[in-house]
Amino acid sequence: MAETVTLYRPVGPKELDLIRESGWRCFPPRLPGQPIFYPVLQEEYAVRIARDWNVPESGAGFVTRFSVGVDYLSRYEVHEAGGRQFTEYWVPAECLPEFNDHIEGLIEVVAEFHEAQEEAPAAHG
Numbered sequence: 001m002a003e004t005v006t007l008y009r010p011v012g013p014k015e016l017d018l019i020r021e022s023g024w025r026c027f028p029p030r031l032p033g034q035p036i037f038y039p040v041l042q043e044e045y046a047v048r049i050a051r052d053w054n055v056p057e058s059g060a061g062f063v064t065r066f067s068v069g070v071d072y073l074s075r076y077e078v079h080e081a082g083g084r085q086f087t088e089y090w091v092p093a094e095c096l097p098e099f100n101d102h103i104e105g106l107i108e109v110v111a112e113f114h115e116a117q118e119e120a121p122a123a124h125g
Helices: 013-021 045-057 091-100
Strands: 002-010 060-069 078-080 085-087 103-114
Touching: 002 013, 002 045, 002 103, 013 060, 013 103, 045 103, 091 103
Parallel strands: none
Antiparallel strands: 002 060, 060 103, 078 085
């Protein structure tokens, strides 16, 4: 079995639905205006994005985890995003179908975050 790297991808509910529809096997195509797919190397970094960006943007954020072969990933550079502790691959959108073909096993959800629900005021009788 080939050596793999564990990667993380923070997603919102719509993207998670599309991942689920794929049988947990691939990420959906990028939308217009999204030329790069950014899988990250640290779970903590993915948690921060899911919690601090996806939740305010769409009401929920999820952290997915998956593995990709080292040999395939070697064609992409690792980029720092605000420091050495936050790194990610930059995969051009047109390469995402091929990237999906190199995911080993299934994509899984390892964390989820939701908007805090305000408590309803108690009824007075």
